Amino acid sequence: MSLLKGRTAIVTGAGSGMGKAIAHLFAKQGANVTIADINDESAKTTADTAAHQRVQTIQADVASESDVDSLVSKTVAAYGGLDIVVNCAGVPQSFTSIEELTMEQWDAIMNVNSKSIFLMAKYAVPFMKKQKSGSIVNIASIAGIRARPGLNAYCASKGAAIMLTKALALELAPFQIRVNVINPGPANTPMIGQFLVGDETDKEEGMKRIFQDSVPLGMLIEPEDIAQGALYLASDLSKIVTGEILNIDGGRGI
Numbered sequence: 001m002s003l004l005k006g007r008t009a010i011v012t013g014a015g016s017g018m019g020k021a022i023a024h025l026f027a028k029q030g031a032n033v034t035i036a037d038i039n040d041e042s043a044k045t046t047a048d049t050a051a052h053q054r055v056q057t058i059q060a061d062v063a064s065e066s067d068v069d070s071l072v073s074k075t076v077a078a079y080g081g082l083d084i085v086v087n088c089a090g091v092p093q094s095f096t097s098i099e100e101l102t103m104e105q106w107d108a109i110m111n112v113n114s115k116s117i118f119l120m121a122k123y124a125v126p127f128m129k130k131q132k133s134g135s136i137v138n139i140a141s142i143a144g145i146r147a148r149p150g151l152n153a154y155c156a157s158k159g160a161a162i163m164l165t166k167a168l169a170l171e172l173a174p175f176q177i178r179v180n181v182i183n184p185g186p187a188n189t190p191m192i193g194q195f196l197v198g199d200e201t202d203k204e205e206g207m208k209r210i211f212q213d214s215v216p217l218g219m220l221i222e223p224e225d226i227a228q229g230a231l232y233l234a235s236d237l238s239k240i241v242t243g244e245i246l247n248i249d250g251g252r253g254i
């Protein structure tokens with residue numbers, strides 16, 4: 001199947017984990033893909049292992065307005081348009097009590113996990129409005145609707161991402177631009193070890209704890225599970241779906 005043949009997509013945070021799986025699946029489905037990440041080396045590894053050559057890497061910090069502006073304009077220049085944006089870049093938070101949380105930590109988490117969605121929309125939407133079509137897929141988290149202690153800034157940043165998705169979906173519907181959000185549950189990516197509580201340093205043990213305690217289906221979510229959801233929301237399979245929250249979480253959000 002070539003569900004994205006001829007479409008152009010930007011996937012942020014595509015150097016690792018879910019973003020990498022999404023970029024790979026989109027390339028396999030025929031899209032031109034800009035693989036964007038703050039870590040250029042890992043972005044290049046994603047590109048080297050993609051299914052076809054219509055991919056490019058752009059180093060970008062999604063919290064920087066000038067980087068986002070340039071990311072969007074370079075993508076349009078390279079491929080002649082922009083149909084899909086997947087905002088997957090994100091940073092975790094390790095357990096921090098509210099009185100210990102610093103302004104710098106708060107700002108860093110909010111900037112990457114939610115301000116970036118505003119910035120990507122600000123620069124991508126003008127191109128999508130011109131062509132009267134587009135799909136924006138935000139990767140938030142089940143932590144955006146179901147809190148965990150000590151993840152105060154992370155939960156707030158993901159809650160903001162979810163509500164911004166809904167606000168943009170309404171605002172952009174007249175232009176046939178759809179905006180949806182995926183809430184992954186605890187996933188088998190490099191990020192998961194960084195959510196651990198206190199002195200718990202063994203990643204495998206931490207994963208096991210999250211797996212046992214919070215996922216009713218009893219397994220971690222794989223990056224490819226998220227990629228399948230992103231493909232659905234990015235493609236015409238979901239042409240009448242906007243403002244929707246898709247929990248891909250093994251039941252964690254129930």
Ligand SMILES: NC(=O)c1ccc[n+]([C@@H]2O[C@H](COP(=O)([O-])OP(=O)(O)OC[C@H]3O[C@@H](n4cnc5c(N)ncnc54)[C@H](O)[C@@H]3O)[C@@H](O)[C@H]2O)c1
Pocket residue numbers: 012013014015016017018019036037038039042060061062063088089090091092112139140141142143183184185186187188189190191192
């Ligand atoms: N892993 C989980 O358990 C989990 C659960 C729910 C939601 N999420 C969310 O899913 C998304 C993907 O996470 P993942 O698990 O694949 O993590 P990951 O750490 O494997 O990948 C995140 C990528 O984002 C990039 N990145 C970080 N800051 C950036 C910035 N300022 N600009 C550009 N790129 C930046 C990193 O370099 C990395 O390549 C994130 O938004 C995360 O919050 C993860």
